[in-house]
Amino acid sequence: MRLLRGKASLESCKVWSRILLLLALAIVLVGCGGSGSGGGNGGSGGSGEKQGGTLTILAASSLTDAFAELGKIFEQQNPGTTVKTSLGASSELLAQIQQGAPADVFASAAEEEMNTAVKDGLVAGKPEIFVKNREVIIVPKDNPANIKSLEDLSKPNIKLVLAAKDVPAADYAVEILGKANKVYGPNFKQDVLSNVVSREADVRASVNRVVVGDADATFGYASDYTPDIREKVKVITIPPNLNIIATYPIATLKDAKEPGLAKKWVDLVTSKEGQRVLKKWKFEPAAQ
């Protein structure tokens, strides 16, 4: 306010006009940015004729690599389209959809999240189970805690990492521990859970804790043992009678901006070619 008084008024006018100029410039720049990206969208739409557009997929983080490869195939099959995949814990993705995140397809690592989405009226049509996965234990290659089996996870002073509560990979793990209680003794689950040192955002984050060597073990999916990390970690299988099969449902979303492309994506994922790619990344076919 001092600026606006008496003699200083002329100078303050200059100062103010400069500030206003800067503000105006900022607004113009922001405006340009907006229209620029809008133009970009229009451009890609135009170049792809009728088929242009951006397909937004929300997918469980375990699908990271398989969906990246399928995305490239999809973009080749549908010239001009862009596939945007947002990866995270299925529970987190569900929360995003519930909060109105704009997306076309939801691929969950468990039926529970998909069922909630259906119940909340967020899904168009009926979800399809497109793939299955199996839980494994992942340990660092040098295996500092000397873990050789599921049973070893109950030994004291192991640094076990799990995905957060409600993340399918962690829920499945707890389910497995519950089953194992009947075999390894009533305190088994309790003992294993007392070894948990951190709950990570999603399954890939918990696997990365083992990759960087800070955790002694984590529960992940067979598909999380990707070529990238094979030099740093190894897999310990869970006895089949105690393991569970993770089933992955996929569905197009009610508020999809690109319902046509969304349908095409589901078709690709469930096609022979889609299943081949998923199998390559250590998923198991849905029909088994």
Add this chain to the structure above:
Amino acid sequence: MRGSKRGKNPTGLSGGREWLASGLATGALGILAGFIAVPILSLVVWTVNEEAWGAMASPVAREALSLSMRTTAATMVILVVVGTPAAYVLARGTFRGSGALNTLVELPIVLPPSAAGIALLLAFGRLGLVGEYLNAFGITLSFTTVAVVMAEVFVAAPFYLRQAATGFAEVDRTIEEAALVDGADRTAVFLRVTVPLAFPALVAGAVTAWARALGEFGATIIFAGNLRGITQTIPLAIYSEFQSNIDAAVALSVLVLGFAFAVILTVRYLSRRAVEYRH
């Protein structure tokens, strides 16, 4: 204020332009204030509508609040004990490399906290540069409360150091020298003269650093991990609860809002009293 302004500039083009300018400036302030107030209000509205108050007393919330209080308190003790003399050296020392040192200690301000977390992990994690040797002695830091404090010190230290150093630089050296001439030793001068004179700056720095430590998320979740009662501070609890129980996430946010408000008001009150006491 408008009245007095108009009184001094009753007519003329520049008066009109001034009026416009100050109107626009007031409008800008209004927009910003609204932009900040509306989300904060939304937190409270949600809490009232959804009756999410109960979630504030849930074990997750209590453990997170307790952990945040303990870790930020430890961070502040470390910053005050180590940071105060360090800031003094930074402010007064004109040694080789002091410029580079200044830049180094300010780096965490501009470094995204998640990058800081990765850096800490690669340094102090089990296979880290330093962590490997610590591990040989049986010391592991990752997934411990100590790691939370380390992350908080890393990101908050520059805020305290910078303001404390500015405060020390503004202290009149002749007063210190006069005390030295009177026979006081250097430590006594530092504690009895320099620190009291720089006190408002030290408090301001401490409050900013504390707020930064309280809000610490990225470095903590990456370096320290996320486990209730051990490493799950309030920001991490908010993030974790958002995935399963949004009411709890909102309640925690309101809780930390009130908590932060109370601490800032208390510190302001105490520092005002301290300043009054000195005069």
